[in-house]
Amino acid sequence: MSFSSHTPTQLGLEVSREVQDFSWRQLQFCTSANSRWNTFLNQICLDTFLPWLQAEYAPQAQVWTDVAHSNVWKLVNGTAIIMDTRRLILIPDKNVETRELSVPQEWIDIPNWAGDYYLGVEVSPDGEWLRVWGYATHEQIKNQGSYNSEERTYCLDANLMVEDISVLWVVQQLYPTEVTQAQIAPLPTLPDTQVENLWRRLINPSIVNPRLELPFETWGALLTRPDWQEHLHQTPNIVSLRELFEGVLTNTWQSIEALFNQEPNFAFSFRQGIDTEQTSIQKAKLIDLPTKQGNQTLVLMLILTEETDGRLLVRVQLHAKERAQYLPEQAKLELISASGEIIQSITARNQDNSIQLKRFKCPTNAQFSLQVSLDDFCFTENCVET
Numbered sequence: 024m025s026f027s028s029h030t031p032t033q034l035g036l037e038v039s040r041e042v043q044d045f046s047w048r049q050l051q052f053c054t055s056a057n058s059r060w061n062t063f064l065n066q067i068c069l070d071t072f073l074p075w076l077q078a079e080y081a082p083q084a085q086v087w088t089d090v091a092h093s094n095v096w097k098l099v100n101g102t103a104i105i106m107d108t109r110r111l112i113l114i115p116d117k118n119v120e121t122r123e124l125s126v127p128q129e130w131i132d133i134p135n136w137a138g139d140y141y142l143g144v145e146v147s148p149d150g151e152w153l154r155v156w157g158y159a160t161h162e163q164i165k166n167q168g169s170y171n172s173e174e175r176t177y178c179l180d181a182n183l184m185v186e187d188i189s190v191l192w193v194v195q196q197l198y199p200t201e202v203t204q205a206q207i208a209p210l211p212t213l214p215d216t217q218v219e220n221l222w223r224r225l226i227n228p229s230i231v232n233p234r235l236e237l238p239f240e241t242w243g244a245l246l247t248r249p250d251w252q253e254h255l256h257q258t259p260n261i262v263s264l265r266e267l268f269e270g271v272l273t274n275t276w277q278s279i280e281a282l283f284n285q286e287p288n289f290a291f292s293f294r295q296g297i298d299t300e301q302t303s304i305q306k307a308k309l310i311d312l313p314t315k316q317g318n319q320t321l322v323l324m325l326i327l328t329e330e331t332d333g334r335l336l337v338r339v340q341l342h343a344k345e346r347a348q349y350l351p352e353q354a355k356l357e358l359i360s361a362s363g364e365i366i367q368s369i370t371a372r373n374q375d376n377s378i379q380l381k382r383f384k385c386p387t388n389a390q391f392s393l394q395v396s397l398d399d400f401c402f403t404e405n406c407v408e409t
Contacts, residue, residue: 032187034155042070043150049093057232061096064115064146069102071153072113072144080192081106089135094252098234099127103138109195109203112138115146121156121181126164128175129234132207133243137161139203140191143184157184158191165205175239210244216311216318217400221245222254224403227392230363241399261405264335264385268304268327276306276325303328309344310395310402314351320344321354323395323404335385335408339393342377350375354397358383361390 046066069086076084086092087103087110095101102113112130124143130136138161145154159179168179185191194201213221221241225233234242245251267276307324326338341356343349350371356378358367367380385391385408395402 030156030186032189033157034188035152036071036075036155037152038067038071038146038150042067045070046150058097060117061100062093063150064117065092065096065100065102065113067146067150068113068115068144068153069104072142072155073104076104076106083107091252094255097255099129101127101130103130103136107195109140110138112141113144114141115144115153117146117148121145123178123180124157124159124164124168124184125171125174125176125178126168127234128170128177128239129243129246131161131165131177132239133246134207134209135247137204137207142188143181155188157181157186158188159184160203162203162205175235210240210247213241213244213248214313217313218245218248218254220400220402222251222257223259224394224401226254226257226259227363227403227405238399259405261390261407264325264327264337264406264408267306267325268329268335270304275308277308279305279307282307282309282322308404312351312354312395312397312402313400314397319348319351321350321395323393323402330384334387336382337385338382339380340377341371341379341395346376348376349373350378351397354378354395356380357394357396359392359394359403361392366391 046063049062049066069092073084073086084104084106087105090103092102100114102115104111104113112126114124114126114130116125121143124141126141130138130141140158140160141164142158143156145156147153163183164177164179167183168177170177221237222245224230225236230236236242237245245254262273262276263271267273304327305324306327307322310321310323312319312321322342322344324340324342326340328336328338330336339356339358341350341354352371352373352375354371356369356371357365358380360366367383369378369380371378388407388409390405390407393404393406
């Protein structure tokens with residue numbers, strides 16, 4: 024049911040009690056304040072606007088099903104609707120002042136996400152009504168809007184938008200071939216190994232806003248993959264340092280002898296090159312690092328020593344797997360706190376065959392991450408002392 028909106032030419036719709044209740048219930052599946060607001064606003068917007076559109080103008084209109092919007096809303100604001108050969112992108116907001124339309128970059132610069140028309144929608148804070156206050160084309164937003172690099176949004180002044188949504192239906196009838204999209208640059212194709220490592224990094228609970236964690240080209244390339252929604256539900260693997268110290272076997276962290284069981288002489292020479300106490304436990308894992316010259320296998324090593332107070336002393340090293348090789352120049356080894364702060368960082372120089380973080384003591388239940396990175400590649404291992 025429509026109602027009198029703030030301006031006669033703007034579309035106002037009441038939100039049914041059923042839609043409100045359903046939208047509120049969806050919040051139980053959200054883990055952050057941002058995803059809760061996105062889910063609430065977009066669910067109300069979709070379940071109210073789409074039935075109106077189907078009843079008034081486009082019976083065949085349907086939600087874009089290439090992605091599950093419940094997953095999209097955890098990361099990005101916006102809802103896509105397919106209407107004939109056109110795609111509408113609803114951008115809801117709870118702000119009363121509609122001076123500009125702010126569109127997440129994903130809906131503009133990811134080729135298979137981009138829409139034809141973008142609708143600004145105000146949703147009342149209590150979710151009882153919504154107002155479609157204007158629309159613009161992809162071309163307008165891309166070419167006339169301003170880009171906010173911190174928020175990764177395109178913003179278009181409200182004065183450049185068409186306020187009366189009924190104009191859109193007229194344009195569709197009179198000019199069905201209207202050019203609505205600006206040119207979109209293609210995104211890179213990421214190797215599977217890089218994809219796995221990037222998602223392992225992004226699902227770390229300490230990362231509040233994954234969409235701002237990577238360069239946009241890399242982030243956009245992740246979202247073009249059909250399996251990105253599966254990665255979103257992964258549980259981050261957390262390595263227990265205490266279990267490693269006590270000899271509990273894992274699939275990835277192994278002793279040097281087990282890791283190089285086909286090369287006993289190499290394992291011996293590798294151990295000989297490590298200056299450590301007799302009571303220390305050494306565990307290592309292999310990392311396949313993509314470089315411009317091809318993939319290079321590196322060895323990430325943990326050296327754990329129990330102090331007299333019961334705490335573990337931790338040393339972290341990164342080695343080239345082959346003795347005759349050097350680490351890739353500019354490869355980084357970093358220690359990151361549970362809150363995402365970089366505590367230590369060291370970068371490989373020309374002709375370094377190993378790098379090492381400063382030793383640190385790890386209190387019980389302390390959590391941290393070890394990160395190996397080079398260019399857009401990033402491997403993250405989440406650890407806890409328990």
